[in-house]
Amino acid sequence: MNAKPPAIRCQNLVKIYEAGGQQVTALNGVDLDIAMGELMMLVGPSGCGKTTLISIIAGILDQTSGGCELFGENLLALRNKDKLLFRAENIGFVFQAYNLLPTLNAAENVSVPLIINGVKRAEAERRAKQILDKVGLGARTKALPAELSGGQQQRVAIARALIHDPRLIVCDEPTSALDHESGQKVMDILKAVALDHQRVLVIVTHDARIFNFADRIAEMDDGHILKVVNSAAKLK
Amino acid sequence: MKIKYLLPILASTGFIFATYTVISGSQPMPVAAAVVEPASAPFKAFIAGSGIIEAQSQNITVGTPLSGIASSVTVKVGDKVKAGQPLFYLDDREAKSAMAVKRADLAKAQAEVNVALANVNESQALSRLAEAVSDKRAISAEELLKRRNTVLVTKAQLDSAKAAVRQAEAGIADIQTTLDRMVVRAPVDGEVLQVNLRPGEFAQAGGLGTDLLILGNLEQLHIRVDIDENDAWRFDKNTKAVAYLRGNRDFKFDLQIAYVEPFVVPKKSLTGDSTERVDTRVLQALYRFDRKQSSVYVGQQMDVFIEAPEFATAHRAGNLTHTGG
């Protein structure tokens, strides 16, 4: 652990959803610090609040109370426009269902974050090809998502999350839909290509096969963090 | 990805075709030009009317004073005739034979004058003889008186015989007049427009269904213009007027007023159709024009424009005269 201030600091985070007059507490006082260069996994049963927590960390959901600072910024205090800009520059997303645009080929899909950030199309696609090279798909840049296997699609998604060089990558169940081998490969790539000392990875998963890729693992239940351990073995 | 280009191309083609349809469809149907350009008035405000050409003298329907068989017709259509020139002759044999009788009567009357004259001379001689006898006993008073009376009687007989001569002469003059009347002569200088009489045909004196012979003076033609009674109040005979020949508006005639028919008549057909309906009355004005300008024919129709005051101003003027009156 470094002495530097943490990349992400959550203090007493509370999120209450209101649905049909009923209040559902998704997060009930979460405290979590994540350091730069760290790969943090959030684990726990369904409905424990993992997704809510990364949504708030990624700035696409506002908390009900408590503080959440991302690289020293309090996203809640930012104006909508600045929040969008912050998100576009600093955050990459990897989803369980890949969420690639089905009508765009691999390179085009990867280039989307750059285009959102205002990079010219030709330049964006050139850089997309480089990144695809890095994730081992240099030969499939023209392929549509439907023509790729699940693991390949997820690698495209990782390339997309990486292309604009964000400081935070959030991954939601990146391996759940993949077989063991593909999952391992995806995690290998994530760890090898994505993670460096200038970046934080937060991965939500309950895929026990990949726990050993984590630097730290936070176990959650009922909107709380039960414990934070630094190796999978300590979870049991 | 062919569809990426195909649809926009189809759409553009469709739009261009629709635009073409719009443009070609908005072109109006061609309009038929007039076969001949219609005449138009050279005046700002005017009265328009149709006119028909007639001879200045109007058209003279020559009649015959006596009925009879035409023996010869000495003119034909188009002949120029002088006043007094014979046009046609009626059969005059009957009058001529009557003439011979009258002449014989005259000779007889003249002979009787001679007889009467001889008687006068004789009685005068006898009377002078008796007067010359100075001895009253040589001749009785009775005898003397008788001789004097004989002179008077024979003188009276001479007068009577002279009167008979004059009577016979008058008879001849009468027949001569009849003979003259059997020669129908031109009443004016003019042109023969129509001849409906041929030798051998019976020429009926009096009003006829057909005209025997039509004569007119074509040196100066008149044009009779019908002016609708609704426009008559705007008509001023001193304004300018022009006429255009139908069928070619290059034939333009300047008109001078001749006279205006004082009586407004029902409009007669000027379109030549016998079934023309009379539906209004018209004022007829007659204009002179020089026919030498070009060939026009009597009976031809023309479009006539007569300069007239603007409707509005004329209207006002009309009101003024009303109030003034």
Place this chain on the structure above:
Amino acid sequence: MNHIALKMLMGDKGKYLGIVMGLTFASLIMTQQPAIFVGLMARSYSFISDVGLPDIWVMDPKVQFIDDIKPMQDTELYRVRGISGVEWAMPLYKGMLKARLTDGTFQTCNVIGLDDTTLIGGPAVMLEGKLSDLRRSDGVIVDIDGAKDKLGKAAASPDGKNTPLKIGDSLELNDRRAIIVGIAKVTRTFQSQPVIYTTYSRAKAYAPRERRLLSFVVVKAKPGQNLDELTRRITATTGLAAYTQDGFKQLTYNYFLKNTGIPINFGITIALGFIVGTAIAGQTFYNFTLENLRQFGVLKAMGASNGTLLRMILLQAVLVGSIGYGMGVGIAALFGFLMRHTILAFKMPWQLLLFSGAGISLICIMAALISIMKVIRLEPAIVFKS
């Protein structure tokens, strides 16, 4: 982002075609049906356009439309001629007369009597013969449609085609002989009766005996005349009704609009086309947006602003709108083109292109608006829900 929006749209060919076809259909109905309507209405005054040459039509004040003949006295012609500003004025007879054909059948015809001298108002397109042939005795000109069909000599067999009339054939009009001296092409009229052209005086002879026979006086204004002023002057001077050519067309047009059910019938068809088009195209487009909602969510999560997404949807709407519109009007025009030799009335003025364009725009704007509302209200957090 534009190319991404286009790829999103065109990538799914089935849906893309569906939207475009829906809009094409709507655009087709909104162009073709009004075109038939306009064509039909234009026929009501086609005779006025065909005569063309005169600027002003003078008629009895009670005349309601072109076929409503209320004859005037012949002398009215000269009264109109006498009005200042009138270049020329010509008589025009128009009436329905029965023609007796060689086989003894009767056919009601539209008889047009033209000024004897100038023949103003005659047909512009002579297929056979010349207009001036009307000067020949008993000469008439018939229109080609009439000559081929209604006036043609009956075929030997009941279902055979009539033998068309040709030059030299004769007809009987009111017991008077009429010799065909020419065949003309005229725009179809509303009633589509055969048209017979002849001279004014001959038309009067054909017409039944009436005191008044002058149907119209057609007037050409002197150059530079203000037509409206001249019509007012004619009316003031003669007490007759005077309309400019366009004014008379308008009068006729309005009469048909007011007194026939045509506008309502076509209005309903056009409205149905609009509704069906909106339903199909709007629905498909909205569905398309709904199905791509997750993609929009992803873009939103990745930092794309609402404005960007709005532009994307608008671009998609404009694209499908213009393609559907172009294809629709194209098919409508093609329809008109293919039908040009039939009895169908079809006329596409430029206003019609604007009309269907506006209709399609409305459909697209409505569809896009609903989609945009949905996307703007979208919470990016849905991207983590599987």
